[in-house]
Amino acid sequence: MTTAVKRACDACHRRKVKCDGLNPCRNCGSAQLACTYNAIPQKKGPKGSRAKVISELRENQRQTSLAAKIHNTMMGGGVDPQPMQTMQTISIRGTPGLLSMDVIKSCMDFYFDYMYPTTPILSREQLQQEARFMEQKQCMETYCLLSSLAAYTMIQPGGPLPAGDPGFNVPAICGANIIATQILIDETLRVRKGFDYIGKPSFSSLCTLYFLFAAHACLERNDRAWYFLREATTLIVTSGLHKEEAYTKLDSVEGSRRRRLFWMFFVSERCVELIALMKSIFSDSCRCKLVY
DNA sequence: TTATTCGGAAATTAAAAACA
DNA sequence: GTTTTTAATTTCCGAATAAT
Numbered sequence: 001m002t003t004a005v006k007r008a009c010d011a012c013h014r015r016k017v018k019c020d021g022l023n024p025c026r027n028c029g030s031a032q033l034a035c036t037y038n039a040i041p042q043k044k045g046p047k048g049s050r051a052k053v054i055s056e057l058r059e060n061q062r063q064t065s066l067a068a069k070i071h072n073t074m075m076g077g078g079v080d081p082q083p084m085q086t087m088q089t090i091s092i093r094g095t096p097g098l099l100s101m102d103v104i105k106s107c108m109d110f111y112f113d114y115m116y117p118t119t120p121i122l123s124r125e126q127l128q129q130e131a132r133f134m135e136q137k138q139c140m141e142t143y144c145l146l147s148s149l150a151a152y153t154m155i156q157p158g159g160p161l162p163a164g165d166p167g168f169n170v171p172a173i174c175g176a177n178i179i180a181t182q183i184l185i186d187e188t189l190r191v192r193k194g195f196d197y198i199g200k201p202s203f204s205s206l207c208t209l210y211f212l213f214a215a216h217a218c219l220e221r222n223d224r225a226w227y228f229l230r231e232a233t234t235l236i237v238t239s240g241l242h243k244e245e246a247y248t249k250l251d252s253v254e255g256s257r258r259r260r261l262f263w264m265f266f267v268s269e270r271c272v273e274l275i276a277l278m279k280s281i282f283s284d285s286c287r288c289k290l291v292y
Numbered sequence: 293t294t295a296t297t298c299g300g301a302a303a304t305t306a307a308a309a310a311c312a
Numbered sequence: 313g314t315t316t317t318t319a320a321t322t323t324c325c326g327a328a329t330a331a332t
Contacts, residue, residue: 004303004323016298018324031295045306046319 010036067179073162074103074180075187099147099187104131106160107150115153119214121207121261122149123253130204140195144188145204148211151184155218181215188212201235206261209235213268226272232265 005021011033012019019025024035075098108131112124127146134142153159154177161176163169188208197205209232216225240246241262247255 008323012324013322015296016324017296042321043306044304044319044321046308049308 007037007041010039013039063175063179066173066176067183070176070179071183074183075099099143099150099184100162101131103150103160103162104146106162107146107153110153110156110160111149114158115156119210119264121210121257121264123257140191141197141202141204141208144192144197144208145211147184147191148188148208148215151181151188151215152211152218154184155181155215178219181219185212185215198235201239203258203261206232206235206239206241210261210264229265229269229272233269236262236265 005019007021008019009021009023009025009028011028011031012025015027017027019027022035023037024033027033028035108124108127111119111122116122130139130142131146133139134146154161159177161180189212192208197208209228213225213228213232216222216228236242241258247259250258
């Protein structure tokens, strides 16, 4: 067995061939190459805190197990039902894999108690009625609205995280609200695949989009937030909510609620564009500093 | 047939953690 | 302080491919 040389020349290193370590080395001599040893070797060994990979793996496994437990706590202990089959054939209450009514109710209460002043787009009475109707008729649009609302409320400070089993106190777990929000976003998108929300978008579907946008923004997933905002803007135009006559047929309370949603989307979009513009100006000024 | 390339296994090295 | 563990880096084997 041959022993490795202390250092291979630049060409042998690049060619991944055995170097004899002389100058010029045998390979460079036969290939008529200039034999150099100019490359600066990197420092070997771990950088920073050790066991980074193993700790990352542990953290990933912890997150996966935590997500499964939180999923079970919120969804009645089930996993991965099919979107159409589940919603059309069985009731919401106590159905494994679907968001439990207890979670929905606590999220609705949290929204109307603490968040309504900044997001005044839903009516408490109407939503409670729709939630009851959803239980009887399995309305997927309402389910999506409520699960996206739950996603948005869970990520708020002091959000209504479910208590969990004895010995598994969900609200006390660091990052549980982030995991819960992601589960609820996934749940909304999963069920949303089961119906056509593009052809003639309902007010519920537009509210769902707003909560999806807001939940992603709270998670600092700005690209996704921007995606749902743009999707909502497109659906608002196709459903004519940017025209005043869209509101004249409605009663004043309902009309003003829908106008608020329109303006919230409008303002959010302007804000996002303004932030993007400021970022580009900031990066340009940095470039100027470098040039001068 | 010979030369060359390059994926990846094995060896080397160094820093962090564990131990006495 | 020494030893062990872990991770980053380097060397170069050997299979695949290209050139002659």
